[in-house]
Amino acid sequence: MQPDSLAPYPPAAIVREVGLRDGLQSLPMVLPTATKLEWLEAAYAAGQREIEVGSFVPARLLPQLADTEELVAHAKRLPGLSVSVLVPNLKGAERALSSGADLMLVPLSASHAHSVANLRKTPQEAVAMLREMRAARDAAGSPMLIEGGVGTAFGCTLQGEVRQDDVLRLLGDLLDAGADRVSLADTVGYADPAAVRRLFGQARRLAGDRLCCAHFHDTRGLGLANVLAALETGVARFDACLAGIGGCPHAPGASGNVSTEDLVFMLESMGIRTGVDVDRLLALRDAAARWLPGQPLHGALWRAGLPKTYSPRFRAA
């Protein structure tokens, strides 16, 4: 195939930073609030405009994220920043609503086994919960968006195969239940580019632009290749974590989430505008290495540095 007959890459894409939530929640240490705010400010200064700052879960379950309210309040003072939080239950949704977050991400799992084990709900119970969240949001007259995030979309370490039909049905149910947007996550790093092409292609046929985001892990090294495959189906928003932290790697030393700096580097190199300054991200990564001593960090760009020929599309927002 000649380049002019291949699916075009989009002119711009959004890299949503989820390190402060997905990254930190799986580390054994608690980062001080002041340090998190420093991270948040630096990510914003680097050009990141969508940041998941925490999760409204009981502090006894995730002490790492106990200061989410404070993070949201601070983040809301940064002009043009879309502030998201993860919310696993109705109580959390109430807290999210009163926090003033711009978006609440509700995690579901297409794997019945994973859903019951991790969320203590069947997928359909989770859909019913989201419906109640939507009612609460509407009753409050809040502009907060609700995103249904479907995890284990490409397979599950408990259940093994997850049927594409189950994923698509769950997406449809979520939209019917009132989710403003839906997204797909490869929670355990089972996706490959062909599977991404198939599932995201079908999901976009179903949900259109309401399919808003892809969340890939780099567990087996395919994270960026999967991003590339998703780009071709029209997806233009990707979750990523600074230094690739988090993502519940289930093997010692295995990498977790796609690393923000590598992803931004790939997109900008391709001429896909992210608005993010890679040099600043690399400096932030250096800071994270100091903040998280002894924790496994990932990613490749930081070792080799930018190519001499790198010409980013970055423009300060």
Add this chain to the structure above:
Amino acid sequence: MQPDSLAPYPPAAIVREVGLRDGLQSLPMVLPTATKLEWLEAAYAAGQREIEVGSFVPARLLPQLADTEELVAHAKRLPGLSVSVLVPNLKGAERALSSGADLMLVPLSASHAHSVANLRKTPQEAVAMLREMRAARDAAGSPMLIEGGVGTAFGCTLQGEVRQDDVLRLLGDLLDAGADRVSLADTVGYADPAAVRRLFGQARRLAGDRLCCAHFHDTRGLGLANVLAALETGVARFDACLAGIGGCPHAPGASGNVSTEDLVFMLESMGIRTGVDVDRLLALRDAAARWLPGQPLHGALWRAGLPKTYSPRFRAA
């Protein structure tokens, strides 16, 4: 774009193992011949059918590859194996011809600065040399194929930008000079998927199926994404090194070549048949870790292991 309107992936691809040459030449240790033969046998048993076993360079320059003649002789006894060697000069070409290797890879560099610094020839002098090699091959009545491998095709650490026109002109000159095939290498890890799509698309327009192989480095984490982009332009042969060794990484700890096991895993997961058994490759990687103590190994799959859902297309050849 919907999946059915995207460029199809090929049904099969070849992963050419270059670890015994490109991998070992950049390590400070010399692997004993018996160990190399063990590697060769195991790679063959895993299903690999194209292996670069060494280089015909003076032993004082690359003592790591001094036993190339013996490797070729042994490899030639494995049925159906295509045995390649790297050859940088006419003397080496004579040795390659008498060794009975199936293919001789002649490295060139599209970067004038890199060509002069590393090969001590301008690109045009290297083309003239290949022309003489072709004459020698024909005079000997040998069936050995000659592949012109164009390095620094995506940029150069010395010169910076390498113009696509220069790369394409060099490819054309090589074909005119009698190369049976040509290939493109991202010697320093500067490629990105959009650049791969552009250059490989143009190069295939010029060379058709005589453009036979892509050689990517994973220096900045984009190795597999670049493979994916090249697949879409119709390329279906890729160089790789077991455990991602070699590739002259120019930063401490930076990864070099794309790792064979990760690449085979990606392709097989996508339903692209390689004929290679990933489990056997992972066992071979374990052996390599014992053979190369203290050397930096790369790749992601070995840490996490295969997904529960992995169903390879592997069939013993």
